[in-house]
Amino acid sequence: MDDRQSLFQPLIHGKPTIPPSTNKHYVHHASHKSGTINILVRFLSVFFIGLLALYANREASKGFDITVINDIKDSVAGRRFHLFYVSNDKATRIILDTSNFVEHLLYPEAHAQPKKHINHVVLRLSSLNSTSDNIGVVVHHSPSK
DSSP: OHHHHHHTSOSSOSOOOOOOOSOHHHHHHHHHHHHHHHHHHHHHHHHHHHHHHHHHHHHHHTSOEEEEEETTTTSHHHHHHIIIIITTTHHHHHHHHHHHHHHHHHOSSTTTSOOOOEEEEEEEEEESOTTSOOEEEEEEEEEOO
């Protein structure tokens, strides 16, 4: 019966003891201050990440939609186009870089003229003539109204 009672006893008896210190008030005050600083750092980190997410969302909403269509998927050129440009988003990056270049070429000063906004750009790889091996890239953009 004694073995049974020992199973129900806690593994640690009482609270852990703190070794005596010469200046208990200073030790208590320092731990309180570091706890407050830790909470403040965590709060500011979460606040900064939230602001960064809002800014990224705002910047992303300024852009335009890009659609890449590969009409000749079954051909060698279509497979290469998909492998080198579509699957790793290189075509999208090329469109964005070209758009940035043209924007700075047409509007060298940011506030000089009102810019024409584009909502959607479609990049289509299509065969110009189904009987020959001519392949063309068609870029179509739809301006905002």
